[in-house]
Amino acid sequence: MQCPFCQHPNNRVLESRSAESGRSIRRRRECLKCNRRFTTYERIEYVPITVIKRNGDRESFDHSKILRGIARACEKTGIALPQMESVVDDIEAELQQRSHREVESSEIGELVLQHLQAISEVAYVRFASVYRQFRGIRDFAETLSHLQSKALDPDSADSDSQPAANILSMVESR
Numbered sequence: 001m002q003c004p005f006c007q008h009p010n011n012r013v014l015e016s017r018s019a020e021s022g023r024s025i026r027r028r029r030e031c032l033k034c035n036r037r038f039t040t041y042e043r044i045e046y047v048p049i050t051v052i053k054r055n056g057d058r059e060s061f062d063h064s065k066i067l068r069g070i071a072r073a074c075e076k077t078g079i080a081l082p083q084m085e086s087v088v089d090d091i092e093a094e095l096q097q098r099s100h101r102e103v104e105s106s107e108i109g110e111l112v113l114q115h116l117q118a119i120s121e122v123a124y125v126r127f128a129s130v131y132r133q134f135r136g137i138r139d140f141a142e143t144l145s146h147l148q149s150k151a152l153d154p155d156s157a158d159s160d161s162q163p164a165a166n167i168l169s170m171v172e173s174r
């Protein structure tokens with residue numbers, strides 16, 4: 001980082017602190033040649049994520065599209081919008097941390113499922129039925145048995161878990 005006054009390339013950092021609600025770091029620097037002080041801001045550079053759809057088409061990661069899918073699955077489950085938004089935020093942050101800028105849409109679907117599973121079984125099954133495009137009762141039964149085996153695991157107790165029969169009736173009436 002060149003000094004803005006004398007263009008000397010070397011300086012020392014006097015102070016570093018979080019700025020813009022944690023989205024950047026502000027550094028106070030002092031030029032090693034002219035001793036004048038200046039400030040730099042360091043921000044994360046967001047490189048767009050490309051989503052590869054099932055049919056091979058590419059589109060950029062669409063926050064609101066994923067949110068809409070989640071909102072549909074969460075209808076009448078009592079899950080608040082901020083909680084749905086934080087699911088999309090978490091997924092986007094997770095994808096941003098990868099070195100690869102392309103992701104298959106099916107993988108995003110699986111990430112959504114992972115998050116929904118922790119929030120609501122009803123939303124999980126509804127989303128799975130759309131994203132995995134259940135080919136019949138067999139696929140559906142597999143998803144339910146996956147949930148049931150999770151329910152038997154005491155380490156993953158879910159406060160709003162519902163019996164599988166309930167989920168079945170809710171999914172059928174959607």
Ligand SMILES: [Zn+2]
Nearest residue numbers: 003006031034
């Ligand atoms: Zn200088």
